[in-house]
Amino acid sequence: MKECMQTDKPRIAILMAVYEPNLEWLREQLISLNEQTYPNLYLYVREDCSPKVSFVEIEKCVKECITAFPYEIKRNAENLGSNGTFELLTQEAEGEYFAYCDQDDVWLPEKLEVLQREIEAHKAQLVCSDMFIIDGAGRQTADSITKVRRHHVFCSGEGLAEKLVFSNFVTGCTMLIRADIAKAAISFCPYMVHDHYLALYAANNGRIVSLPDRLIKYRIHGGNQTEMMAGVVDKASYGRIRIDEALEKMRWLEENFSYDSELKEVIRQGKVWLEARQKNWHRQGGAKTVWRYRGFNKAVSCFELVLSSAPNWLFQLALAMKKKNLL
Numbered sequence: 375m376k377e378c379m380q381t382d383k384p385r386i387a388i389l390m391a392v393y394e395p396n397l398e399w400l401r402e403q404l405i406s407l408n409e410q411t412y413p414n415l416y417l418y419v420r421e422d423c424s425p426k427v428s429f430v431e432i433e434k435c436v437k438e439c440i441t442a443f444p445y446e447i448k449r450n451a452e453n454l455g456s457n458g459t460f461e462l463l464t465q466e467a468e469g470e471y472f473a474y475c476d477q478d479d480v481w482l483p484e485k486l487e488v489l490q491r492e493i494e495a496h497k498a499q500l501v502c503s504d505m506f507i508i509d510g511a512g513r514q515t516a517d518s519i520t521k522v523r524r525h526h527v528f529c530s531g532e533g534l535a536e537k538l539v540f541s542n543f544v545t546g547c548t549m550l551i552r553a554d555i556a557k558a559a560i561s562f563c564p565y566m567v568h569d570h571y572l573a574l575y576a577a578n579n580g581r582i583v584s585l586p587d588r589l590i591k592y593r594i595h596g597g598n599q600t601e602m603m604a605g606v607v608d609k610a611s612y613g614r615i616r617i618d619e620a621l622e623k624m625r626w627l628e629e630n631f632s633y634d635s636e637l638k639e640v641i642r643q644g645k646v647w648l649e650a651r652q653k654n655w656h657r658q659g660g661a662k663t664v665w666r667y668r669g670f671n672k673a674v675s676c677f678e679l680v681l682s683s684a685p686n687w688l689f690q691l692a693l694a695m696k697k698k699n700l701l
Contacts, residue, residue, distance in 0.1 A: 381413040386486055387469035387553070388415060391459040392432055392477045393422040399478040399593065400432070402512070404439035407475070412486035417445035418467050423453040460546075460568040464556050472556045474546045474569065480508070480591040488587060489550035496583045500576040502549040503585040504528065505592040514591070519545065522594065524699050525673060528584035534577040536640045539627070540670050544573035544582070548590055551576055563630070565623035578633060603697050609681075609689050613655045617678075621648040644670060651675075655682050677701065 388407060392400070407417060417440055421432050429449050436447050450459060460474060471493070473486060485503075493501045507516035520526050528543050538544075546569025559575040562568055576582055606612045624645040627633075633641065647667035651674075653660030661679055668675035677696075681689050695701045 383412070383414045383490070384470035385414045385416060385468070386412060386471045386473055386490060386550070387467040388417045388473045388475050388486075389460060389463040389467055390417065390419045390475040390477065391422060391456050391463065392419060392424070393453075393456070393459075394424045394427055395432065395477045397427065397431060397435055400435055401439055402480050403475070403477055404436060406479075406481040406483075408440050408442045409483045410442075410481065410486050411483050412490060415443040415486070416467075416469060417443065418463050419445065419447040420459050420463055421447065421449045422455070422459045423450050457562055457564065457566075457568050461560060461562045464560060464562075467553070469553055471550050472553050473550050474572075476547045478593045478595070479547050480512075480593070482589050482591070485589040486550065488585070488589060492583060492585060493550055493552070496581060498583045499555050499580040500544065500549055500551040500573060501583045501585060502528075502544045502573075503587050503589040505545065505548055505590045506588045508591045508593050510593065510595040512591075512593075515594070517588065519592065522699055528586075530581075530583045532577075532581045534582050535574055535633070535637055538570070538574040538577050539624075539637075539640055539644055542567075542570040542573060543584065544569055545592070546572070547592065549573070555579060563623060563626050565619055565626055574631075578631075578637065603693065606693060609655075609686055612689075612693070613652070616674075617648065617651050617655055621645065621652060624648055643667060651678055654678060657683060673701075 419436055421429050424432070433447055436445060450462070454462065464472065471490060473489070489501050489503065492498070504518050504520070506514055507519065507522055509515050516522050525541070526543060529537060546567070549569060549572075551572055555576050556572060559572055563571045566574070573582065605615050624641060628641050628645060631641070646663065647670050650660035650663035650667070654664050655678060664675050664679055677692070681692055692701060
């Protein structure tokens with residue numbers, strides 16, 4: 375391990391959460407970090423109490439792959455999940471910018487150099503990018519996330535918090551965020567993935583910029599935490615994961631998030647929409663209110679209005695189509 379190069383560039387801290395990694399994929403990811411062209415980096419790794427892959431193996435992998443800049447690796451005292459681990463990394467990391475890192479992707483060498491240049495050029499709080507899509511074998515399957523997630527629409531500018539309350543276009547492993555904004559966002563919302571919450575917080579405090587550049591190879595495989603409809607297997611699990619948890623998120627934001635009057639009203643109306651979705655899904659009314667607030671997400675509203683009273687076999691068919699990006 376060698377020290378950072380002498381440079382006047384601000385430090386970028388790479389924050390990496392690791393849990394039950396495929397060591398081959400982890401090695402590919404670490405090597406891609408080591409090959410970054412940006413000259414002032416520091417890597418923080420936290421291992422989240424993997425039951426099968428030993429900390430010694432993970433530590434050895436990091437030591438062998440990271441030779442171009444300093445790093446530190448620690449093991450959580452208990453399993454915190456990805457959100458808890460990234461929150462802990464955010465608390466302890468030092469640097470001007472934070473780059474959040476998964477354990478199974480591949481970063482292009484220029485990734486951090488491009489993101490740092492653009493965040494400064496646009497005076498943004500956060501920048502993110504598009505990505506190539508690869509499978510478990512490393513084969514490219516698409517040249518944009520928008521090709522595999524049909525409702526993913528990138529946005530740039532100010533005033534994007536209202537949009538980000540309901541849907542996220544910022545993929546955490548592609549983003550660079552100002553460290554002071556990330557630290558101010560603590561504590562993270564327990565009902566949102568860390569990247570979604572950080573994007574919402576950043577948008578509420580300034581500008582977000584989405585770049586068309588493909589700066590990573592994003593690996594989509596069966597174990598991805600953020601896979602579309604992850605954990606949904608039937609109507610009951612859909613209601614619990616896609617409606618009940620979303621309602622808890624809205625209630626948490628209403629009670630804990632700092633917002634202006636316009637965003638406050640959006641969150642209030644969003645809670646009304648979700649309460650109606652919950653009633654509709656359990657066939658207790660609410661359909662008219664779901665339709666009234668369909669502007670929050672027309673596709674979701676229509677999906678649930680049609681399928682709330684459908685037999686389970688028809689729901690399973692629609693679910694399979696949605697997971698294949700056909701709905």
